[in-house]
Amino acid sequence: MPDTPIDVLTIGNAIVDVIAKTDDAFLVAHGLHKGAMQLIDEERAEDLYAAMGPSTVVGGGSAANTAVGAAMLGARAAFIGKVRDDELGRLYAHDLRAVGLSYTVPPALHGPATARSFILVTPDGERTMNTYLGACQNLTAEDIDPHQVRHARIVYLEGYLWDPPEAKKAFRKAVAIAHEAGNAVALTLSDPFCVDRYRDEFLGLMRDGSLDILFANIHELKSLYQTADEATALAALREEAVLGVVTRSEAGALVVTRDGTRAVPAFPVERVVDTTGAGDLFAAGFLAGLAKGLDHAECARLGGLAAAEVIQHIGARPQTDLRDLARQHKLLP
Amino acid sequence: MPDTPIDVLTIGNAIVDVIAKTDDAFLVAHGLHKGAMQLIDEERAEDLYAAMGPSTVVGGGSAANTAVGAAMLGARAAFIGKVRDDELGRLYAHDLRAVGLSYTVPPALHGPATARSFILVTPDGERTMNTYLGACQNLTAEDIDPHQVRHARIVYLEGYLWDPPEAKKAFRKAVAIAHEAGNAVALTLSDPFCVDRYRDEFLGLMRDGSLDILFANIHELKSLYQTADEATALAALREEAVLGVVTRSEAGALVVTRDGTRAVPAFPVERVVDTTGAGDLFAAGFLAGLAKGLDHAECARLGGLAAAEVIQHIGARPQTDLRDLARQHKLLP
Numbered sequence: 001m002p003d004t005p006i007d008v009l010t011i012g013n014a015i016v017d018v019i020a021k022t023d024d025a026f027l028v029a030h031g032l033h034k035g036a037m038q039l040i041d042e043e044r045a046e047d048l049y050a051a052m053g054p055s056t057v058v059g060g061g062s063a064a065n066t067a068v069g070a071a072m073l074g075a076r077a078a079f080i081g082k083v084r085d086d087e088l089g090r091l092y093a094h095d096l097r098a099v100g101l102s103y104t105v106p107p108a109l110h111g112p113a114t115a116r117s118f119i120l121v122t123p124d125g126e127r128t129m130n131t132y133l134g135a136c137q138n139l140t141a142e143d144i145d146p147h148q149v150r151h152a153r154i155v156y157l158e159g160y161l162w163d164p165p166e167a168k169k170a171f172r173k174a175v176a177i178a179h180e181a182g183n184a185v186a187l188t189l190s191d192p193f194c195v196d197r198y199r200d201e202f203l204g205l206m207r208d209g210s211l212d213i214l215f216a217n218i219h220e221l222k223s224l225y226q227t228a229d230e231a232t233a234l235a236a237l238r239e240e241a242v243l244g245v246v247t248r249s250e251a252g253a254l255v256v257t258r259d260g261t262r263a264v265p266a267f268p269v270e271r272v273v274d275t276t277g278a279g280d281l282f283a284a285g286f287l288a289g290l291a292k293g294l295d296h297a298e299c300a301r302l303g304g305l306a307a308a309e310v311i312q313h314i315g316a317r318p319q320t321d322l323r324d325l326a327r328q329h330k331l332l333p
Numbered sequence: 334m335p336d337t338p339i340d341v342l343t344i345g346n347a348i349v350d351v352i353a354k355t356d357d358a359f360l361v362a363h364g365l366h367k368g369a370m371q372l373i374d375e376e377r378a379e380d381l382y383a384a385m386g387p388s389t390v391v392g393g394g395s396a397a398n399t400a401v402g403a404a405m406l407g408a409r410a411a412f413i414g415k416v417r418d419d420e421l422g423r424l425y426a427h428d429l430r431a432v433g434l435s436y437t438v439p440p441a442l443h444g445p446a447t448a449r450s451f452i453l454v455t456p457d458g459e460r461t462m463n464t465y466l467g468a469c470q471n472l473t474a475e476d477i478d479p480h481q482v483r484h485a486r487i488v489y490l491e492g493y494l495w496d497p498p499e500a501k502k503a504f505r506k507a508v509a510i511a512h513e514a515g516n517a518v519a520l521t522l523s524d525p526f527c528v529d530r531y532r533d534e535f536l537g538l539m540r541d542g543s544l545d546i547l548f549a550n551i552h553e554l555k556s557l558y559q560t561a562d563e564a565t566a567l568a569a570l571r572e573e574a575v576l577g578v579v580t581r582s583e584a585g586a587l588v589v590t591r592d593g594t595r596a597v598p599a600f601p602v603e604r605v606v607d608t609t610g611a612g613d614l615f616a617a618g619f620l621a622g623l624a625k626g627l628d629h630a631e632c633a634r635l636g637g638l639a640a641a642e643v644i645q646h647i648g649a650r651p652q653t654d655l656r657d658l659a660r661q662h663k664l665l666p
Binding site: 057088313 | 354
């Protein structure tokens with residue numbers, strides 16, 4: 001294998017998104033928590049799917065969306081995540097490779113089907129996710145290629161990876177190899193409820209030196225520090241030994257270090273169609289910016305631009321030439 | 334089976350659309366005829382897919398799109414077409430039933446996979462389709478439920494149905510049953526090259542009394558009468574014993590009978606994103622209008638409205654509540 005450096009290697013659950021428009025009444029009738037990600041079993045998945053409207057099927061998975069976005073912005077990107085060798089798994093792998101990112105994890109030949117998330121989008125553009133983890137449960141430490149991790153300047157992990165039982169071993173293995181090679185490790189907190197499930201472990205990772213960069217939206221950050229107050233959560237983050245990147249939807253992002261907090265405005269959006277992937281694409285832009293040597297505020301602007309693109313259409317993968325868009329906004333040369 | 338009347342029963346190839354954005358250079362490099370539908374074999378499908386960008390997967394198939402649109406406009410609609418019992422086939426059936434239309438054809442348990450069309454959308458919004466017919470080749474006359482056809486006020490068939498070898502028998506069976514029951518039969522010409530393949534047969538169907546309504550865009554109509562001149566083609570259509578409905582993109586539609594031709598303007602469109610399904614949805618609106626007892630000009634307006642919706646996003650199935658949209662425009666009560 002050639003020693004080509006990778007700018008961003010992301011590791012996460014490989015999930016096909018099955019997206020349908022719905023209304024708030026449907027969420028209430030099915031006991032769904034608007035805006036959150038809920039894990040569901042196969043039976044629940046079938047029931048929910050049967051009740052859902054017609055769907056658009058596109059590649060998804062938080063960390064994979066981030067890798068796709070980074071690749072589209074010109075970063076050398078790779079993804080680690082597990083699909084099954086079924087039709088949806090093949091579609092999934094195709095869509096990753098089609099944007100030029102490296103995806104070499106072999107599909108599972110047995111066991112549950114490729115994961116899918118049934119995503120319900122309400123008229124306000126908010127998405128509510130119901131994820132059947134399927135083949136993601138077969139991601140193990142063996143799927144982490146040490147060679148690939150060593151050559152990745154930044155390894156980016158999603159908090160959701162804590163859900164499938166074996167994946168956290170893969171996660172820890174990747175962190176160890178990355179740091180041994182002197183590379184940076186980033187984590188996204190993924191979802192307030194995910195933070196609730198693994199709060200102590202996430203705080204532990206940050207405090208035992210496993211993490212160099214933390215991505216979170218303000219809801220996740222408040223969940224992390226168990227506070228309803230934004231200022232309290234941000235003050236707590238400032239004490240951690242990480243670069244903190246906090247998104248606040250249309251209120252823009254904050255870049256938080258021990259030295260201070262820098263606010264970066266969001267890009268204006270004509271109409272929010274589907275917020276799925278907003279955080280993932282923000283991270284994509286930020287990481288691609290780091291790879292290009294931009295300063296943190298510029299990275300956050302690039303993140304904001306990528307997020308603004310993705311929420312103006314259905315699906316969490318960009319439908320515009322992001323690199324071109326970034327050039328139009330003079331954020332990339 | 335209860336004798337519930339059906340407003341519109343459509344019969345066609347059951348095809349999953351795999352849609353990717355591309356540029357004109359890609360079409361040229363792969364020898365694709367822009368704007369047309371080309372049939373491809375499995376090997377070609379694999380090559381083309383490998384070269385394509387990331388895709389959006391949605392239900393498609395011309396006649397199925399029409400049934401979906403009609404159902405969304407409040408018509409009682411049904412569809413006949415063949416999928417395989419695979420993942421894409423299940424997605425396909427789900428999306429039909431999710432809009433409330435009747436789809437009772439059993440999936441093929443053997444043979445080729447569910448059909449897919451690799452649709453390449455250029456920046457001008459034009460779509461170029463490459464269709465692997467797969468399981469559609471297993472649609473036979475046995476799949477036509479005489480009971481269902483007898484209860485359908487209009488049976489709508491697509492010209493593409495002439496491509497799979499057995500389907501034309503299904504087609505002819507449906508026509509015979511429909512006319513025996515005193516119901517109307519409509520045909521869409523589908524594509525100028527499809528017309529080229531089956532010109533004599535399509536003209537024969539129109540002239541032997543098999544058809545009551547003919548849908549065509551102006552390119553298909555010119556192909557039918559082998560003329561480059563619009564007026565010549567329209568004059569020829571006026572001589573046929575059918576209700577002719579001719580679409581001309583942003584120039585609007587023409588309703589053509591022996592008594593005269595009525596022009597109906599198109600709806601203005603902000604930005605054409607993907608023209609896939611424009612004709613299908615025009616037919617959906619027209620047929621739903623007939624079912625509601627509207628006059629031909631009103632039917633064409635409703636068709637134009639549905640077409641305008643579908644070309645403003647990726648995919649050939651409406652993403653808006655069409656009925657609500659029609660009410661806003663005072664086209665439906």
